[in-house]
Amino acid sequence: MHSLKLxxxxxxxxxxxxxFLLAGFLSAFVVHELETERARVxxxxxxxxxxxxxxxIHTTLNQSLSANYALAAMLEHHHGExxxxxxxxxxxxxxxxxxxxxxxxxxxxxxxVYPLQGxxxxxxxxxxxxxxxxxxxxxxxxxxxxxLAGPLELVQGGVGLIARLPVYLEKHDEEPxxxxxxxxxxxxxxxLSEAGLSQLLLxxxxxxxxxxxxxxxxxxxxxxxxxQVLTEPxxxxxxxxxxxxxxxxxxxxxxGNKWHLTRNLLLGLLFPLLIILQTHLxxxxxxxxxxxxxxxxxxxxxxxxxxxxxxxxLDAIPDLLFEVDLSGRILAYHSPRTELLNLPxxxxxxxxxxxLLPVEASTACMEAIQEAHDNNFSSGKSxxxxxxxxxxxxxxSVARKKMSNGNARFIMLARDITERKxxxxxxxxxxxxxxxxxxILVTDADQTIIRVNQAFTRIxxxxxxxxxxxxxxxxxxxxxxxxxxxxxxxxxNSEGGxxxxxxxxxxxxxxxxxxxxxxxxxxxxxxISHYLxxxxxxxxxxxxxxxxxxxAFYDPLTQLPNRRLLGDRLDHALANSQRGQYISALILVDxxxxxxxxxxxxxxxxxxxxQQTASRLKRVVRENDTLARLGxxxxxxxxxxxxxxxxxxxxRAEQIAEKxxxxxxxxxxLKDQLYYSTASIGVTLFENHHATGDELLKQVDQxxxxxxAAGRNQICFFDPDLQHEILExxxxxxxxxxxxxxxxxxLYYQPQTDAQSKVIGTEALIRWKHPERGMxxxxxxxxxxxxxxxxxxxxEWVLKTACQQLAQWHQTEQGCNLIMSVNVSARQFxxxxxxxxxxxxxxxxxxxxxxxxxxxxxxxLVANTEEVISKMQQLKASGILISLDDFGTGxxxxxxxxxxxxxQLKIDQSFVNNITTGDHDATLATxxxxxxxxxxxxxxxxxxxxxxxxxxxxxxxxxxFQGYLLGKPAPADTIFQAEVL
Numbered sequence: 001m002h003s004l005k006l007x008x009x010x011x012x013x014x015x016x017x018x019x020f021l022l023a024g025f026l027s028a029f030v031v032h033e034l035e036t037e038r039a040r041v042x043x044x045x046x047x048x049x050x051x052x053x054x055x056x057i058h059t060t061l062n063q064s065l066s067a068n069y070a071l072a073a074m075l076e077h078h079h080g081e082x083x084x085x086x087x088x089x090x091x092x093x094x095x096x097x098x099x100x101x102x103x104x105x106x107x108x109x110x111x112x113v114y115p116l117q118g119x120x121x122x123x124x125x126x127x128x129x130x131x132x133x134x135x136x137x138x139x140x141x142x143x144x145x146x147x148l149a150g151p152l153e154l155v156q157g158g159v160g161l162i163a164r165l166p167v168y169l170e171k172h173d174e175e176p177x178x179x180x181x182x183x184x185x186x187x188x189x190x191x192l193s194e195a196g197l198s199q200l201l202l203x204x205x206x207x208x209x210x211x212x213x214x215x216x217x218x219x220x221x222x223x224x225x226x227x228q229v230l231t232e233p234x235x236x237x238x239x240x241x242x243x244x245x246x247x248x249x250x251x252x253x254x255x256g257n258k259w260h261l262t263r264n265l266l267l268g269l270l271f272p273l274l275i276i277l278q279t280h281l282x283x284x285x286x287x288x289x290x291x292x293x294x295x296x297x298x299x300x301x302x303x304x305x306x307x308x309x310x311x312x313x314l315d316a317i318p319d320l321l322f323e324v325d326l327s328g329r330i331l332a333y334h335s336p337r338t339e340l341l342n343l344p345x346x347x348x349x350x351x352x353x354x355x356l357l358p359v360e361a362s363t364a365c366m367e368a369i370q371e372a373h374d375n376n377f378s379s380g381k382s383x384x385x386x387x388x389x390x391x392x393x394x395x396x397s398v399a400r401k402k403m404s405n406g407n408a409r410f411i412m413l414a415r416d417i418t419e420r421k422x423x424x425x426x427x428x429x430x431x432x433x434x435x436x437x438x439x440i441l442v443t444d445a446d447q448t449i450i451r452v453n454q455a456f457t458r459i460x461x462x463x464x465x466x467x468x469x470x471x472x473x474x475x476x477x478x479x480x481x482x483x484x485x486x487x488x489x490x491x492x493n494s495e496g497g498x499x500x501x502x503x504x505x506x507x508x509x510x511x512x513x514x515x516x517x518x519x520x521x522x523x524x525x526x527x528i529s530h531y532l533x534x535x536x537x538x539x540x541x542x543x544x545x546x547x548x549x550x551x552a553f554y555d556p557l558t559q560l561p562n563r564r565l566l567g568d569r570l571d572h573a574l575a576n577s578q579r580g581q582y583i584s585a586l587i588l589v590d591x592x593x594x595x596x597x598x599x600x601x602x603x604x605x606x607x608x609x610x611q612q613t614a615s616r617l618k619r620v621v622r623e624n625d626t627l628a629r630l631g632x633x634x635x636x637x638x639x640x641x642x643x644x645x646x647x648x649x650x651x652r653a654e655q656i657a658e659k660x661x662x663x664x665x666x667x668x669x670l671k672d673q674l675y676y677s678t679a680s681i682g683v684t685l686f687e688n689h690h691a692t693g694d695e696l697l698k699q700v701d702q703x704x705x706x707x708x709a710a711g712r713n714q715i716c717f718f719d720p721d722l723q724h725e726i727l728e729x730x731x732x733x734x735x736x737x738x739x740x741x742x743x744x745x746x747l748y749y750q751p752q753t754d755a756q757s758k759v760i761g762t763e764a765l766i767r768w769k770h771p772e773r774g775m776x777x778x779x780x781x782x783x784x785x786x787x788x789x790x791x792x793x794x795x796e797w798v799l800k801t802a803c804q805q806l807a808q809w810h811q812t813e814q815g816c817n818l819i820m821s822v823n824v825s826a827r828q829f830x831x832x833x834x835x836x837x838x839x840x841x842x843x844x845x846x847x848x849x850x851x852x853x854x855x856x857x858x859x860x861l862v863a864n865t866e867e868v869i870s871k872m873q874q875l876k877a878s879g880i881l882i883s884l885d886d887f888g889t890g891x892x893x894x895x896x897x898x899x900x901x902x903x904q905l906k907i908d909q910s911f912v913n914n915i916t917t918g919d920h921d922a923t924l925a926t927x928x929x930x931x932x933x934x935x936x937x938x939x940x941x942x943x944x945x946x947x948x949x950x951x952x953x954x955x956x957x958x959x960x961f962q963g964y965l966l967g968k969p970a971p972a973d974t975i976f977q978a979e980v981l
Contacts (some may be wrong), residue, residue, distance in 0.1 A: 039255065046249060047234045049203060054236035054247045057195040057209075060098075061240060063898065064186050066934070067092045067099060068146060068165035071182040073930040075104075077956060080169045080179045082112055084923045089114035091927055098190040100160055106180035108137060118157075127164070127181065139242060140164045141178060148241040151188050151211075151222050161186045163241060192223050200249055201225045207249040208233070211240075219246075320394075320414040323401070326373060328353040328366050331409070341387075361385050364396065365412070372398040372410050382417065393421045439535040445528050447471055459514075459537045461507030472533070477505040488518075493528070496520045501538070513538040555629040557607055558614035566628040566636065570693040573626075573640050574686065583649035583687040587637040587657055588700040589617070589664070592678045592712040594633035595787065599827055605670050606633075609677065616663040620656070636700070649685050650717065657681045657715045665713075678713035680704055685717075705729070733788055735770065736781055740797055744769055747801050748969035752821065752940060752962045755954050761819030761853070763962065764802040765969045766794070786825065795828040796837065803847035805972050810848060815975075821853040821883060829856060835874045842878075853881035855906070869899060876901045883940070887928060898935065905932040907958075909943020916948045926956050933957065 074088055075081075082104055089102045093114075101119050104112040108128035113119045127137040133149065140147040143166075150161035163184050168176035192198070192209075200207045208224040222245065232255060233248035320341070321334035330348045335341055341348075343356060353362040364383035371378035378398040384391050394414045401409040439456035443449050449467050457463055460475060467474060480502065492498045499517040506512060514535050521530040550556075553565035561569070570586075577584050591613065598606040610633065617635055621627045626638040639656060643649030661681060667674045682703030686696055699718040707714040739745050746769060749762040768776040785791040802822045809815030828834065842849050854875060861868050872882055883904035884897075907928050914921040925941070932939040941953050944963030953961065967975075 042251070042255060043234065046205065046251065047236075049200070049205070050207075050234050050247055050249045051236045053195070053197060053200055053207075054238045057192075057197065057245070057247070058238045058240075060191060060195040061186075061238075064096050064098045064191060065146065065148070065163050065184065065241070067096050067102065067184050068163055068182045069934045070927075070930060071102060071104070071184075072165055072167050073934050074927070075167050075179065075182070076169065077926065077930060080106075080167075084919065085112045086114050087920070087923050088927055091924075096184075098186050098194060100154055100158075100185040100187045102185075103183040104180065105164075105183060107178075108141075108180060110183070133162075136242070137164060137181070140166050140181065143242070144168065146241040148243065151220060154185060154187070159188045161188060161191070188222065197223060201252075204252050205249040206230060206252055207247065210246045210248065211243065212246065319416075322348070322412045322414070324353075324369060324410050324412055326369065326408040326410075328362070328369060330356075357385070361394075368396045368398045368412070369410050372400045373408055376400045391418070392416055393418045439537075441467075441472065441533040441535065443472065443531045443533075445530065447531060450530075456535070459506075459535065460504070466507070475504040477503040477511045479503040479511070492518055492520055492531075504535075513542055558611055558629050560614055560635070561626060561628040563628065563630050566626060566630070566638065567693055569626045570638060570696065573638055574691070574693065574696075576640065577687055581644065581687075582641045583643050583646065583685055584638070584640040585642055585649065585653040585656075586684050586686070586696055586700040587639060587653065587660065588630075588682040588704045589613075589635040589637070589660060590680050590682075590704050590708070591633035591664075592680055592708070594677075596826075597675070597677075599830065601670070608670055609668055609675065612668050613664060613677075616666075617660060620659045620663050636697075646685065649687075653683050653685060653717075654715065657683055661713070661715060680707035680712050681715045682707055683715065683717045729784075732776075732781065733784055735773075736768075736784060736788075736790055739768055739770075740793060744771070745794070745797065747798065747805065747972075749805075749972055749975050750962060750969040751967035751975060752819070752960050753966050754960060755958075757966065759967075759975065760817070760960065761821060762975055763821040763855070764798060764805075764823070766798055767969075786827065789827075791825050791827055792831070795825055796841075798822060799824075799838065800841050800845065803841050803845040803852065806851060807845050807847040809972075810851065817851070819851050819853050819881065820847075821855050823855045823885065826857065829868075829871070835871050838875065838880065839878065849879040850881075853883050853904070855883045855885045857885045858887065861900070865899075869901070872901050902937065904938040904940060904960075907939065907941040909941075909963075912941050912943045912949055912953070912963075915952055916946070922952070925953070929953075929956050929958055 070092055071088070074083075085104060092102060093099055102114050103110050103119075103122065105127055108126055110122050110125045110127070113122050127133050128141070130137070136147050136149050146163055146165040148161055148163050151159050152162065154160040163186070164181045165183075166181055167179040169179050171177055197207065197209065206225045208230055209222040211220045211222055212218075213220060230248050230250050233250040236247045238245040238247060322330050323332040324330050329350060329352050331350070333348050348356060353365045356362070357365065361383040364381045368378040368381040371381075376399065378396070381396040381398075382393055383396075384393050386392075393416070395417045397413040397415070399411050401411050403409050437455055439459045440451075440453040441449060441456055442451040449470055449472065452462075452464050452467060460467075462474070488498050488500075497517070497519045499515070502514055502516050503511055504514050504516075515538055516533060516535050518531060518533045520528045521532055523529040550559075553562060554560065555562045573584055591609070594606065594609070597609060610629075613635065614627075614629065617627055617637070621637050621639070625640065628636050628638070630636055637656070637660075639653065642652040642656075661679060664677060664679045667676050669675075682700045682705070684696055684699040684703055691699075703716045703718040707716040710716065746767045748765045748767050750765055751759045752761040752763060753759050766778060766782075768778070768781055770776050782791070785794050799822055802820050806818070806820040809818050809820075824834075831837070838852075838854075841847075842852070875882060881903045882901065883906055884900070884902050885906045886908040887905045905928060907925055911921045911925045911928070915925050916922070929939050938959045939957075940960035940962060941949075941958050942962045944950050944953065944961045944965050946965060949963075950961060950965055
């Protein structure tokens with residue numbers, strides 16, 4: 001250590017250089033490691049992103065190319081005969097938006113193409129003999145697999161891809177016969193748009209999508225960003241028919257980040273510089289150590305001189321001065337004003353403040369001493385003290401005195417601030433009054449403004465210098481006449497004050513309400529010397545009153561009058577109608593299927609539809625009529641004075657109702673999609689009679705329900721006979737609430753058979769046996785249950801009862817392998833805990849999850865796609881089967897269908913009814929069967945009622961059948977008695 005000190009004193013440069021070299025080496029090592037790790041992470045992130053986009057291209061391309069398999073399946077089912085190709089092509093093009101056209105090529109010659117417009121030149125084209133495409137077509141025929149050609153220019157324009165799939169027809173005991181090709185053409189820009197390839201450039205990467213030529217060393221560029229040459233790209237391979245594509249990408253600015261490297265180098269250089277600085281400082285400390293004693297001696301002399309000057313200063317201070325210790329004991333004092341002491345000066349020596357002063361004063365002194373002990377100084381502490389019968393206020397300033405022996409000593413000054421305290425109180429009172437929240441304006445006797453406060457500026461917008469010297473009339477709004485002001489000043493001069501509400505004008509020109517109070521101030525001779533005005537802005541109060549009024553009488557969502565305001569106006573309209581001998585009308589509008597919109601797309605979307613509906617109704621109804629929202633999806637229009645005779649008034653009311661229906665039938669733009677809605681409209685007329693407002697509302701409500709019963713999207717006038725139907729409906733709803741508890745609900749089971757008519761499963765169907773009404777049709781009470789929310793309790797009962805029956809059947813020889821299908825409503829399936837409910841029922845009943853099949857309609861799946869798929873995957877993970885009911889009647893696209901983890905497609909009976917008489921329904925049924933099989937799904941047809949229907953479906957390859965031909969819904973003990981065909 002001694003040698004190091006000598007080196008620091010004699011050779012400081014050598015020591016500094018050694019420290020710099022060591023620090024530089026360490027910094028270089030750290031910068032190198034950081035740059036190596038950053039480069040590895042950057043390339044790993046790029047590689048993951050490129051492989052992600054490559055996977056998306058692969059998925060998007062395969063989805064589009066699957067149309068070839070659907071065409072091939074159609075040909076195989078028809079043994080090579082082309083039947084209704086255009087209808088099938090139309091259906092496929094709807095599912096695959098990226099497709100340009102589809103074609104069939106028997107023996108390699110194109111004979112069918114859709115759409116034909118723009119593709120006429122392709123007819124008769126022989127793919128096997130063409131110089132350009134013959135090699136690839138022959139390869140597809142020989143390999144028996146799909147081939148992909150392109151990119152190439154499409155006949156109808158644009159760049160695309162051509163996929164060929166060879167079709168071989170099975171011959172009994174013979175080799176498969178080559179039929180020809182199915183062809184699909186894809187628009188390359190649409191395909192790449194769906195795959196989101198351009199997002200790579202937005203993510204900061206140049207990219208290039210290549211296809212190595214199948215028979216050479218060249219590469220075809222499918223798509224690329226602006227940069228033509230990529231130097232060090234990461235690469236992902238995409239498998240495509242008869243070949244592969246390559247996706248290359250690299251960062252736009254290259255792999256190296258010059259800023260990061262520069263920053264790290266600068267930081268690395270900073271470290272050795274700091275070492276040099278620190279070494280330099282340490283050396284300076286060593287070099288100046290010997291001179292410190294001289295500096296200390298000099299400082300001591302300075303302190304003595306300062307103490308001498310301080311003593312002279314203290315002698316000139318008129319305040320009380322004490323030297324005390326930490327306990328508050330007085331060790332010395334200086335008191336030029338002995339009249340401020342409550343005891344003789346000599347009585348203070350060696351005594352504590354607690355002995356000499358009252359509690360409040362001694363406490364303030366001790367707190368000041370303690371604060372000075374902690375912080376070296378204390379100021380601002382004050383206390384009152386009674387001296388010679390008068391209250392004096394003292395303010396303390398305490399400083400800690402530096403002592404060589406380490407003892408704590410303090411210098412305390414006590415200044416008499418009695419006069420200042422009295423002045424502060426008076427000023428505080430005046431300032432508080434003048435700077436209140438109310439505006440204050442002071443004028444002289446001539447009404448010239450001499451002073452205003454900040455609240456005045458805040459309220460009026462005028463700064464003080466803008467109004468001082470002017471008259472208060474600068475604030476006049478012009479709403480009050482001369483007589484108003486004359487009366488004001490008359491009362492002011494006679495009674496000494498005036499107050500009231502006035503309208504004034506701000507500097508901005510805005511007129512606002514104000515509460516004004518004016519007082520006259522008199523001098524000692526009784527003459528008016530000043531006027532003092534206080535003003536309060538009433539704008540917010542007025543706005544609150546307006547807001548309260550709107551909350552009480554207007555709907556917050558649509559800003560239309562609410563039921564309360566409608567009631568007031570309806571009473572007024574009744575009175576006018578009786579006096580004026582004219583006819584008026586109430587028109588009630590109820591949106592159809594609004595509840596379904598709320599359940600499927602959410603409450604916010606429903607609110608958006610209600611707001612747009614209100615806007616359209618405002619455009620149709622006259623301004624002097626009342627348009628109100630009753631609540632939910634119900635709107636009502638009060639239209640007065642539409643005629644003097646019933647026929648004229650009815651015609652006018654019907655005309656208005658039709659305008660409303662037309663306006664509401666136009667499509668709505670909700671979020672990013674179009675939505676179509678209809679409305680059921682009820683109308684009632686009233687004239688000079690004694691009906692009350694409540695009675696009229698009941699009448700128009702009945703008319704609206706009659707419109708709904710007529711099939712919705714209808715206009716109906718009030719019919720007294722409708723009252724009976726409404727009462728019946730209410731009674732049915734009430735009876736349905738008790739149906740479960742009173743064990744009136746039953747489950748019937750309809751067989752599901754295979755092609756040999758063997759019962760392999762059943763569908764659980766609910767029946768309601770009312771003690772008085774008998775069997776109530778499900779078509780009557782199920783919609784009521786959906787509307788009232790009772791479907792949740794009913795659905796839970798159906799699921800539990802069906803699983804109990806399934807567990808019982810599995811104990812028998814006949815039913816040990818039976819599948820139980822249970823319908824689940826959209827509302828029940830969309831419950832957050834639906835999956836947990838199913839698991840609890842299976843646990844309670846002991847039913848096998850592998851033999852339970854949940855049937856969902858397509859309408860159940862249009863809400864939250866991710867949540868729907870998650871629930872279905874959870875059910876599938878437990879072994880539960882899932883069937884898509886009423887397929888073809890809903891909203892599912894084929895791309896969406898491929899994402900769903902389902903096991904079965906169910907052909908809706910509306911297609912089955914006419915398959916033997918209508919070519920269109922037969923084609924659709926055949927296409928659904930082919931589509932289901934191409935996706936690896938089981939296909940079942942419901943509503944099979946004739947032998948012809950059964951035979952046709954079986955010939956098309958349908959797997960399972962359900963309908964009256966095979967067995968009607970019946971109690972559980974008759975399920976195995978289905979007919980054998």
